[in-house]
Amino acid sequence: MWRAIKSDISAVFDNDPAARSWFEVVFTYSGLHAIWAHRIGHWFYKKGMFTIARIVSQVSRFMTGIEIHPGATIGKRLFIDHGMGIVIGETCEIGDDVILYQGVTLGGTGKEKGKRHPTIGNSVVVGSGAKILGSFLVGENSRIGSNAVVIREVPPNSTVVTMPAKVVKRDGVRVNRLDHGDLPDPIVDIFQDMQKQIDELKAQLEALRTKNGEQREHDTQSV
The missing domain is CATH 1.20.5 (Single alpha-helices involved in coiled-coils or other helix-helix interfaces)
Known part of the structure; x- marks a missing residue:
C-alpha cells in the first residue's frame, strides 16, 4: 500500500511542474485524493459491499469534484491534473501512466449491460473536456485532444482531435505527450x-x- 501511495505522489512530480513539495502534493492535490478514495471504494466494491462503495465515491465526488465509479479499474501512476468535472464510468479500465485533464468523461453511450465504458491503454494523455464514450480500446501512447469526442477505437500511438474525433498525424512524428495544446x-x-x-x-x-x-x-x- 505504501509503495502504491509513493508511486502516486511520484507521478505528480513527474507530470506537474507546479508541484513543489510532498507536503503540498499530499494535502492540496484533489486528483490524488480522488484516486486514493477510489482505491478504498473499489476494495468495498470487489467485496460486494456496493452501497458502502458508492457512499465513498459520492463523498469523494463532493470533496474533489471528481466522480470515479467504485467499479472502475485504475492502473498505476494515474495523474489527474486539476480534475474538476472528471467522470469515470463503472466498467472503465485505465492502464498505467495515464494523464487526465479537467472535464474528461470516460462514459457509456446507452443502457446496455456488461462492458460499456472505454479501456484506456498505457501512457495515454486525455486533454481537458474530451469525451470518450463507449466500450472500445484507446491504444497505448495515444493523445486525445481537448474537447474531442471519441466514439470508436483509437489505434496505438495516435493523436485524436475534433468532434467527432479524427485520428491525425504530424509528419509521422509523435509530439511531446504533455504538450496537449499543440495538436493539429x-x-x-x-x-x-x-x-x-x-x-x-x-x-x-x-x-x-x-x-x-x-x-x-x-x-x-x-x-
Missing part, C-alpha cells in the same frame, strides 16, 4: 486546402481570360 486541427487543414484550390482556380481563370483577350485582340487586328 484537421478542420483548419481542410479549409486551408480548399483555399489553396480556390487560389489555383482563380489563377487558371485569370490566365484563361488573358489568353482569350489576347486572342480577340489578334483577331481584330487581322480583320
